[in-house]
Each structure stands twice: as structure tokens, then as C-alpha cells.
Amino acid sequence: MERTDNNILIHKTFHIEGGNFPNAGTISDQVKKTLKEAGFPNSIIRRIAIATFEAEMNVICYAKQGELSLFITPHSLKVVVDDEGHGILDINLAMSEGYSTADEKIRELGFGAGMGLPNIKKNTDEMILTSKFKQGTHLEFVVYLDRQETHLPFE
Amino acid sequence: MTVFDIINLFGLQVKAGRDQLHQAITGGYASDLLSDVIAHSQKGNIWVTIQTHPNIVAVAAMKELAGIILTGGREPDKETVHKAQEEGIPLLVSPLFTFELVGQLYEKGISGMNPC
Numbered sequence: 001m002e003r004t005d006n007n008i009l010i011h012k013t014f015h016i017e018g019g020n021f022p023n024a025g026t027i028s029d030q031v032k033k034t035l036k037e038a039g040f041p042n043s044i045i046r047r048i049a050i051a052t053f054e055a056e057m058n059v060i061c062y063a064k065q066g067e068l069s070l071f072i073t074p075h076s077l078k079v080v081v082d083d084e085g086h087g088i089l090d091i092n093l094a095m096s097e098g099y100s101t102a103d104e105k106i107r108e109l110g111f112g113a114g115m116g117l118p119n120i121k122k123n124t125d126e127m128i129l130t131s132k133f134k135q136g137t138h139l140e141f142v143v144y145l146d147r148q149e150t151h152l153p154f155e
Numbered sequence: 156m157t158v159f160d161i162i163n164l165f166g167l168q169v170k171a172g173r174d175q176l177h178q179a180i181t182g183g184y185a186s187d188l189l190s191d192v193i194a195h196s197q198k199g200n201i202w203v204t205i206q207t208h209p210n211i212v213a214v215a216a217m218k219e220l221a222g223i224i225l226t227g228g229r230e231p232d233k234e235t236v237h238k239a240q241e242e243g244i245p246l247l248v249s250p251l252f253t254f255e256l257v258g259q260l261y262e263k264g265i266s267g268m269n270p271c
Contacts (some may be wrong), residue, residue: 021208024209025210025213046217046218046219053213053214055195109206110189111189111190113191114187114189114190115188115191115193118194
């Protein structure tokens with residue numbers, strides 16, 4: 001990350017259970033509510049909510065379990081996700097739109113379009129993705145609050 | 156055109172979000188892949204899909220869509236109705252299949268082209 005920001009105002013951690021499709025979306029809902037209560041503008045909340053939703057779905061689809069942490073600092077919103085799961089064999093391939101290893105069950109629910117990681121990248125200012133195949137994945141993304149005027153991908 | 160207008164034009168059943176029907180529709184998007192909808196739908200779009208689980212409401216709320224139409228007479232899950240009510244997202248059902256409904260919406264001037 002380009003800026004070290006140690007002044008954490010809010011830190012929340014959520015547990016995500018792999019395969020728990022009925023509860024999918026509850027973590028991103030909670031993140032959204034936290035940001036709303038903290039008074040962030042809708043444009044910022046939407047970007048973090050989309051990226052968090054995609055990250056949460058990835059843990060549910062491809063991991064045994066994971067943890068998602070939200071860090072709010074005066075200059076940024078940061079989300080860190082660590083999971084124990086399939087891992088990613090080829091990160092470049094996983095980042096290309098349309099590539100997916102989802103099985104039939106996941107696709108039937110409308111997930112596994114191969115657009116989750118690209119959507120995270122599009123909606124955030126920085127994204128770091130590392131993985132150990134068959135062990136787990138580490139993902140972090142940041143939205144800088146002072147860049148909001150110049151980066152509104154959906155407006 | 157508002158959500159209310161299309162309900163009347165196409166005889167849609169309203170399952171949730173009755174107090175949000177005045178919203179103007181900016182265009183339409185049809186897809187059953189949630190990430191595709193997240194990537195390409197626009198604020199105020201009406202979304203046509205066959206997915207019935209609660210996550211469609213999360214997607215519609217995130218993208219500030221005008222509403223969701225389930226096609227082929229598909230009934231939303233109970234939890235989906237509850238969530239749509241909570242989030243204030245109009246949840247509608249059409250007996251028509253997606254291709255037919257989208258064609259008719261297009262005929263009435265609802266386009267999939269991004270106006271920006």
C-alpha cells in the first residue's frame with residue numbers, strides 16, 4: 001500500500017463460513033451499515049460494498065472459512081480478507097474477466113461469472129492478491145477518502 | 156417511465172417495495188450472473204433475472220437499481236421478499252420469459268444502452 005496509515009479509528013472483523021450460501025451477503029451488509037453509521041458518502045460506501053460483497057462471495061464459493069477485517073482511518077477504508085481454501089493457481093488468469101473455476105452449483109446461483117476479482121479492482125484504488133494453491137488466499141483493498149472526487153466509476 | 160408505469164403496462168405482480176414504485180427507470184439490464192449485473196447495470200435500471208435468492212436484493216441495493224423483475228413466473232424466496240421490503244427495493248414478477256419481457260420493455264422505450 002502506498003501510504004502507511006496507523007491511525008485506525010474503527011476496526012471490525014467478521015468470520016465467513018465457506019459454502020454458507022443462505023447467509024451470503026450478510027458481511028457486506030454489515031460493512032455497509034458500519035460505513036453508513038459513520039457518515040461516509042454513498043459513492044464511497046457503494047464502492048466498498050461492491051468489493052466486499054465480491055470478496056465475501058469468493059470465500060463462500062471457494063474456501064472452508066475466512067476472516068474479513070474492515071479498517072477505517074482518517075484517509076482510507078481498507079478491507080483485508082484471509083481464507084483457508086482452494087487458493088488460486090494462477091493469479092493473472094484469475095484476474096482476467098470471464099475466467100472462473102466455479103462448479104455447477106455456484107453457477108446456478110448466478111455466481112462464478114469470473115468477474116468478481118475484476119470488479120474488486122475496478123471499484124478500489126489499490127488491491128493486493130496473494131495465494132498459496134490449495135491452502136488459501138490473502139486479499140486486501142483500499143479506497144482512499146481524499147480521492148473520492150476523481151474516482152467514481154459508476155457515476 | 157416509473158416502476159409503477161411498467162407494473163400497469165405489463166401486469167406485474169408486486170412482491171415487495173410498494174412504497175418505492177414512483178422511481179423513474181433510467182434503462183434496463185438483463186442477466187442472471189450477479190457480478191455481471193454489478194459490473195454493468197446503471198443506477199435506476201430495472202433488472203430482469205430468473206435468480207430468486209436474497210442476494211439479488213443486495214446487488215440491487217448496492218447499484219441503486221429501480222427494481223427487480225423475476226421472469227417466467229418465478230416466485231422469490233421468502234427471505235428475498237423480506238430483504239427487499241427492508242431495503243425498499245421493488246420486487247416484481249412477470250409470467251413472461253426474459254426474452255419476451257425484455258422485448259416488450261424495449262418497445263416501450265426502456266433501453267439497455269448506457270446514457271452516459
